[in-house]
Amino acid sequence: MSDITRVALDAMGGDNAPSEIVKGAVEAVQRRKDILILLTGQEEVLKKELSQYTYPKEQIRIVNATEVIETAEPPVKAIRGKKDSSIVVAMKLVKDGEADAFVSAGSTGAILVGGQVLVGRIKGVERPPLAPLVPTLKGVSLLIDCGANVDARPSHLVQFAKMGSIYMESIIGKKNPTVGIVNIGAEEEKGNALVKETFPLLKACPDINFAGSVEAREIPYGNVDVIVCEAFVGNVILKLYEGVGGALMKKVKKGMMSTLRSKIGALLVKPALKATLKDFDASEHGGAPLLGLKGLVVKTHGSSASKEVCNSIIQCVTFKEQKINEKIKASIQETQEEERESE
Amino acid sequence: MSDITRVALDAMGGDNAPSEIVKGAVEAVQRRKDILILLTGQEEVLKKELSQYTYPKEQIRIVNATEVIETAEPPVKAIRGKKDSSIVVAMKLVKDGEADAFVSAGSTGAILVGGQVLVGRIKGVERPPLAPLVPTLKGVSLLIDCGANVDARPSHLVQFAKMGSIYMESIIGKKNPTVGIVNIGAEEEKGNALVKETFPLLKACPDINFAGSVEAREIPYGNVDVIVCEAFVGNVILKLYEGVGGALMKKVKKGMMSTLRSKIGALLVKPALKATLKDFDASEHGGAPLLGLKGLVVKTHGSSASKEVCNSIIQCVTFKEQKINEKIKASIQETQEEERESE
Numbered sequence: 246m247s248d249i250t251r252v253a254l255d256a257m258g259g260d261n262a263p264s265e266i267v268k269g270a271v272e273a274v275q276r277r278k279d280i281l282i283l284l285t286g287q288e289e290v291l292k293k294e295l296s297q298y299t300y301p302k303e304q305i306r307i308v309n310a311t312e313v314i315e316t317a318e319p320p321v322k323a324i325r326g327k328k329d330s331s332i333v334v335a336m337k338l339v340k341d342g343e344a345d346a347f348v349s350a351g352s353t354g355a356i357l358v359g360g361q362v363l364v365g366r367i368k369g370v371e372r373p374p375l376a377p378l379v380p381t382l383k384g385v386s387l388l389i390d391c392g393a394n395v396d397a398r399p400s401h402l403v404q405f406a407k408m409g410s411i412y413m414e415s416i417i418g419k420k421n422p423t424v425g426i427v428n429i430g431a432e433e434e435k436g437n438a439l440v441k442e443t444f445p446l447l448k449a450c451p452d453i454n455f456a457g458s459v460e461a462r463e464i465p466y467g468n469v470d471v472i473v474c475e476a477f478v479g480n481v482i483l484k485l486y487e488g489v490g491g492a493l494m495k496k497v498k499k500g501m502m503s504t505l506r507s508k509i510g511a512l513l514v515k516p517a518l519k520a521t522l523k524d525f526d527a528s529e530h531g532g533a534p535l536l537g538l539k540g541l542v543v544k545t546h547g548s549s550a551s552k553e554v555c556n557s558i559i560q561c562v563t564f565k566e567q568k569i570n571e572k573i574k575a576s577i578q579e580t581q582e583e584e585r586e587s588e
Numbered sequence: 589m590s591d592i593t594r595v596a597l598d599a600m601g602g603d604n605a606p607s608e609i610v611k612g613a614v615e616a617v618q619r620r621k622d623i624l625i626l627l628t629g630q631e632e633v634l635k636k637e638l639s640q641y642t643y644p645k646e647q648i649r650i651v652n653a654t655e656v657i658e659t660a661e662p663p664v665k666a667i668r669g670k671k672d673s674s675i676v677v678a679m680k681l682v683k684d685g686e687a688d689a690f691v692s693a694g695s696t697g698a699i700l701v702g703g704q705v706l707v708g709r710i711k712g713v714e715r716p717p718l719a720p721l722v723p724t725l726k727g728v729s730l731l732i733d734c735g736a737n738v739d740a741r742p743s744h745l746v747q748f749a750k751m752g753s754i755y756m757e758s759i760i761g762k763k764n765p766t767v768g769i770v771n772i773g774a775e776e777e778k779g780n781a782l783v784k785e786t787f788p789l790l791k792a793c794p795d796i797n798f799a800g801s802v803e804a805r806e807i808p809y810g811n812v813d814v815i816v817c818e819a820f821v822g823n824v825i826l827k828l829y830e831g832v833g834g835a836l837m838k839k840v841k842k843g844m845m846s847t848l849r850s851k852i853g854a855l856l857v858k859p860a861l862k863a864t865l866k867d868f869d870a871s872e873h874g875g876a877p878l879l880g881l882k883g884l885v886v887k888t889h890g891s892s893a894s895k896e897v898c899n900s901i902i903q904c905v906t907f908k909e910q911k912i913n914e915k916i917k918a919s920i921q922e923t924q925e926e927e928r929e930s931e
Contacts, residue, residue, distance in 0.1 A: 319777075382835050395772070395780035429738070429823040437738035437820045462827035465835035477780045480772040481821055482828060484805035489832040492725050492808035493868065497840060500857070500864030507860035513853025514844050521843030525836065 249281050250562045253335035253344035256286035256294075257313045258351020260548045263287075266350065267294040269554025274304035276555070279562060283344055285310045285335040310334035316547070320354030320393075324362060332356065336363040339540035346541035346561035348532065350549040357393045360535045360542040367570060369577040370537035372401045374476070375544060376409055377533035378417075379486055380525045381467025387413050387422075388464075388472045391479035391533070399443040402426070402473050406453050407576050408536040409471035415567035416560070422470035425459030427478055432458070439475060447473070452576060490525075531560035537573060541565070592624050593905045596678035596687035599629035599637075600656045601694020603891045606630075609693065610637040612897025617647035619898070622905060626687055628653045628678040653677035659890065663697030663736075667705060675699065679706040682883035689884035689904035691875065693892040700736045703878045703885040710913060712920040713880035715744045717819070718887060719752055720876035721760075722829055723868045724810025730756050730765075731807075731815050734822035734876070742786040745769070745816050746793060750919050751879040752814035753796050758910035759903070765813035768802030770821055775801070782818060790816070795919060833868075874903035880916060884908070 254270055256263045263286055270282045281304055284291055288309040295305065312330035314323045327333060332351055336359045338344040347364070349356055357375065366373055374390030389409040390397065406424045413422040426447060428436045433444055435458065447455045459469045461482065474482070501511035531553065532545030541564045545557045597613055599606045606629055613625045624647055627634055631652040638648065655673035657666045670676060675694055679702045681687040690707070692699055700718065709716055717733030732752040733740065749767045756765040769790060771779045776787055778801065790798045802812045804825065817825070844854035874896065875888030884907045888900045 382838065393772070427824065429736070429820055440820075460827050461824040462831040462834075464828065465831045477772055477783075478821060478824055481770065481804040481824060484803050485807065485825055485828050486832055488805040488808045489829055490836055491805075493833055493836055495725065496864055496868050497861065500861040503860045503864060507857045510853040510856025510858075510860075514850045514857055515853075517846045517850035517853075518840065518843040521839055521846060525839050 249279055250346065250565045251281045251283065251344045252558050252561050253283045253285060253308075253338040253347045254554075254558065255331045255335050255347070255349035255351050256284045256291055257310070257331040258349045259545070260350075261550060262350065263290055263294055265549065265551045266554050267291060268298075268551035269549070269558065270305055271295070271298045271300045272551055272555040273558040274300050277559060277562065278304075280304060280558060282306070282558065283308050283335070283338055285331040285338075286313075287311060308334060308338065314352050314355045316352045318352065318355070320352065320358040323352070323355050324359045332359055333363065336360070336542075339364050339542070344540070345565050346543065348543045348545065348554070348557045348561065350545045350547055350554065353544055353547075354393055356542060356544050357535065360538050364538045364540050364542060367537050367539060367574050367577065369581050370408075370573070371404060372397065373535050373537035374401075374405045374408065375533050375535050376405075376412060377483060379464065379472075379483065381465055383467030385417065386464065386467055386470055386472050387417070388474070388479055388483060389536070390474065390476045391483045392476045392535070395475065395477040397439065397475040399439065399446055402439070402443045402475070403446050403450060404537070404577060406447055406450065406455070406471065406473045407580075408573050409473065410453050411569060411572045411576060412534065412536060413470050415569055415572065416563050419470050421454050423456040423468075424453045424471040424473060425456045425469035427461065427472060427474035427482070428458035429460070430458065431460065443473075452579075532557035534564070536569075537577075539570070541570070592622055593689065593908045594624045594626060594687045595901050595904050596626045596628060596651075596681040596690045597897075597901065598674045598678050598690070598692035598694050599627045599634055600653070600674040601692045602888070603693075604893060605693065606633055606637055608892065608894045609897050610634060611641075611894035612892070612901065613648055614638070614641045614643045615894055615898040616901040617643050620902060620905065621647075623647060623901060625649070625901065626651050626678070626681055628674040628681070629656075630654060651677060651681065657695055657698045659695045661695065661698070663695065663701040666695070666698050667702045675702055676706065679703070679885075682707050682885070687883070688908050689886065691886045691888060691897070691900045691904065693888045693890055693897065696887055696890075697736055699885065699887050700878065703881050707881045707883050707885060710880050710882055710917050710920065712924050713751075713916070714747060715740065716878050716880040717744075717748045717751065718876055718878050719748075719755060720826060722807065722815075722826065724808055726810030728760065729807065729810055729813055729815050730760075731817070731822055731826060732879070733817065733819045734826045735819045735878070738818065738820040740782065740818040742782065742789055745782070745786045745818065746789050747880070747920060749790055749793065749796050749798070749814060749816045750923075751916050752816065754912060754915045754919060755877065755879060756813050758912055758915065759906050762813050764797050766799040766811075767796045767814040767816060768799045768812035770804065770815060770817035770825070771801035772803065773801065774803065786816075875900035877907070879912075880920075882913070884913070
């Protein structure tokens with residue numbers, strides 16, 4: 246069983262559930278033999294969806310869950326109240342050791358709450374950060390934290406830097422990744438109270454490759470691998486990325502369609518443009534992990550299509566193979582022992 | 589004298605100083621009769637620059653200032669130490685009532701410090717915000733605050749909302765502008781401590797058109813006119829706008845140049861694309877005002893060319909005509925009287 250990665254997949258979460266989620270599960274097992282998917286959701290609906298596909302039947306099992314948590318529901322209430330929801334049932338599979346990982350395109354709030362309450366934190370981790378990859382001109386950077394726990398403390402940010410470095414090195418394969426802290430200027434004395442307090446702690450941290458402050462302007466150019474920030478700021482960065490990108494591409498398309506001449510040009514430009522812009526698409530790399538939990542919890546974009554779901558599932562295999570949680574545990578506990586010694 | 593707007597222009601600040609600054613001054617007086625420019629900087633240098641142009645001589649006067657504040661200098665030290673710098677000399681002209689407005693492409697930090705220390709705040713204004721316009725699919729929105737004073741209080745944000753509304757209505761001509769607060773979700777209970785405290789205050793504020801939370805994703809679509817946030821977040825938004833826009837356009841250009849076919853297409857697409865993207869360029873609207881000061885202080889982009897300098901100068905005329913400062917004064921003092929009455 247040890248070389249099989251068991252993924253509990255929330256079949257009912259996200260804008261395109263259950264059809265695209267189920268399709269993503271099928272694609273994943275068609276591609277890899279070493280995955281077992283535990284698909285949580287309404288049994289009858291899922292059976293019907295699955296009946297459309299040809300795939301190795303033993304690699305997908307349905308686990309019935311009658312309830313669905315909607316995106317607009319208050320997360321804590323939803324996790325507590327809907328015990329038979331696809332999210333709660335799937336997370337319990339991770340908690341009980343029946344699954345190694347959890348993947349969902351559903352309510353971010355519910356996943357963050359459930360991750361902490363049901364799956365539980367690794368001992369010593371103060372706050373589990375949500376860490377999506379953002380596209381850059383050089384590839385991708387890890388933006389940590391974009392979760393729902395705002396108003397972080399400096400010690401949280403230091404843990405984010407460590408966990409993010411482990412993830413970038415082990416999963417993305419970036420050796421000795423650089424770490425930057427989001428700031429409003431390059432100098433050490435700049436910033437808000439949180440950044441000013443955190444900066445020297447990161448500078449003194451022996452197990453990360455700290456590169457100092459990073460201004461938001463530089464993020465898309467990809468000069469820093471792990472971008473550390475408090476969740477409110479991370480959320481603003483993640484969503485503005487999407488907003489500016491979307492609005493600008495709309496403008497570009499409108500410009501191309503504005504004259505007869507430009508329309509002809511657009512036909513000629515289109516294939517090359519599409520290929521280049523594909524690089525600037527982080528969905529190729531799967532979903533965002535919620536790091537520091539006892540099992541792997543991955544949040545994929547709410548609008549995920551099957552490709553992103555499939556990538557997120559396959560990402561879990563690497564996560565397990567690379568023993569990320571063991572590495573995080575060691576890194577966090579090492580620091581705490583040092584702190585105890587120096588007290 | 590009352591229908592002439594007198595602008596103290598820092599001729600030595602910015603990447604393209606003094607040549608583009610002087611050129612911008614010349615363009616402004618060539619376009620409008622009702623402007624007097626007091627050009628501060630090294631007299632000999634400026635005389636030489638001006639000698640290249642034909643323009644109404646009586647509309648530009650040189651005020652000698654021998655020192656220059658560099659961008660990297662610590663702002664407080666620079667303002668205190670360099671009494672004969674182009675920034676300090678120009679700001680003193682505003683303070684002494686010899687100029688109505690100050691325009692500079694120089695060090696943002698020095699301008700923010702100088703604005704508060706030399707020009708001085710309008711009575712009752714707790715903190716003067718820097719409020720640039722950001723381009724959107726519908727035109728522009730005012731992003732307030734992007735200054736250097738981070739860790740704001742709820743009462744500051746309420747004043748930003750009021751001052752921003754006055755600016756958008758009077759200068760940009762947007763009737764009854766909508767106000768949104770940057771947040772990580774649409775619901776009132778979401779957000780960090782600052783946003784949660786500020787939200788009900790904005791909701792209860794009678795003289796603004798509050799539209800609730802705005803997620804960063806929505807900003808580029810222009811559904812809200814005045815975007816209120818704390819300076820750290822505002823700075824991140826402003827700079828990421830620039831970063832994502834720049835990186836994405838680089839990608840688009842690279843894509844267009846990648847094959848022979850796409851190169852031909854690019855030639856056909858270029859003029860139309862350029863015209864459309866011009867709309868997505870906030871420099872058309874001049875610089876960012878530092879609101880709530882006794883005179884007008886305008887910061888133009890460090891890389892400003894003459895066009896942006898000229899637009900920033902002309903913006904000062906509208907600012908004076910529209911009596912923005914009187915309106916801000918009335919709005920802030922009215923609230924304070926109400927507060928006193930209710931105590």
